[in-house]
Amino acid sequence: MRVQVVDHPLVAHKVSVLRDKNTPSPIFRQLTDELVTLLAYEATREVKTEEVQVVTPVATTTGITFAKPTPLVVPILRAGLGMLEGMTRLVPTAEVGFLGMARNEETLDIITYADRVPNDLTGRQVFVLDPMLATGGTLAEAIKFIFARGAESVTCICLIAAPEGVERLKEIHGGDDRVHIVLAAMDEMLDEKSYIIPGLGDAGDRLYGVTAPIA
Numbered sequence: 001m002r003v004q005v006v007d008h009p010l011v012a013h014k015v016s017v018l019r020d021k022n023t024p025s026p027i028f029r030q031l032t033d034e035l036v037t038l039l040a041y042e043a044t045r046e047v048k049t050e051e052v053q054v055v056t057p058v059a060t061t062t063g064i065t066f067a068k069p070t071p072l073v074v075p076i077l078r079a080g081l082g083m084l085e086g087m088t089r090l091v092p093t094a095e096v097g098f099l100g101m102a103r104n105e106e107t108l109d110i111i112t113y114a115d116r117v118p119n120d121l122t123g124r125q126v127f128v129l130d131p132m133l134a135t136g137g138t139l140a141e142a143i144k145f146i147f148a149r150g151a152e153s154v155t156c157i158c159l160i161a162a163p164e165g166v167e168r169l170k171e172i173h174g175g176d177d178r179v180h181i182v183l184a185a186m187d188e189m190l191d192e193k194s195y196i197i198p199g200l201g202d203a204g205d206r207l208y209g210v211t212a213p214i215a
């Protein structure tokens with residue numbers, strides 16, 4: 001499993017504004033959208049391609065296009081939805097599946113409440129979108145779910161991670177080169193409620209301006 005923290009001033013600046021508790025939802029949504037495009041640039045570096053003939057106004061040349069089957073993008077509802085448009089803007093031919101997952105804030109159990117992902121993911125490169133990787137429980141479930149349907153690889157694009165969550169995923173997928181995690185920031189730790197410190201609070205609540213009921 002590879003973990004990559006994208007080290008770039010544009011990313012660090014946008015994450016800093018995102019963290020600020022006074023940043024309102026509209027700006028939070030815009031920054032999330034901008035950040036995912038910066039992370040997607042790195043996350044798609046190994047997307048499968050094939051050659052294609054291109055006729056320019058002056059000559060014919062060989063270009064590349066995405067190979068079939070096309071990449072599948074899977075935002076984890078609710079917060080991952082805030083990353084979808086930025087991703088599909090960069091990879092417009094990607095297909096999109098949806099997973100609804102919520103962490104019970106008291107037990108930390110993960111509830112999967114929506115599955116709109118194709119049954120057969122054989123040979124697919126899957127890009128999972130979720131801004132927060134805290135205990136890693138949600139992503140562990142999502143990765144298990146996607147591999148159970150036959151995916152070739154899973155790349156998770158997250159904004160902020162806690163070391164505890166990354167360690168948990170490494171315990172499961174450490175020797176597995178099919179799993180790739182791309183992050184904007186690796187934070188310090190989890191607090192007693194398993195929120196990321198310093199983090200940015202509840203990403204879903206900050207994106208959408210409402211507190212979701214406990215799952």
Ligand SMILES: O=P(O)(O)OC[C@H]1O[C@H](OP(=O)(O)OP(=O)(O)O)[C@H](O)[C@@H]1O
Pocket residue numbers: 076077078079080101102103104130131132133134135136137138139165194202203204205212
């Ligand atoms: O690593 P974990 O400890 O599993 O926590 C991370 C999860 O928590 C948040 O979602 P949440 O359950 O709050 O759902 P929401 O997007 O509907 O707010 C976040 O978007 C992740 O999916």
Ligand SMILES: O=c1cc[nH]c(=O)[nH]1
Pocket residue numbers: 079132134194195196197199200201202203204
């Ligand atoms: O810090 C955290 C942890 C889980 N989910 C969030 O949205 N934020």
Ligand SMILES: [Mg+2]
Pocket residue numbers: 079202203204205212
């Ligand atoms: Mg939430």
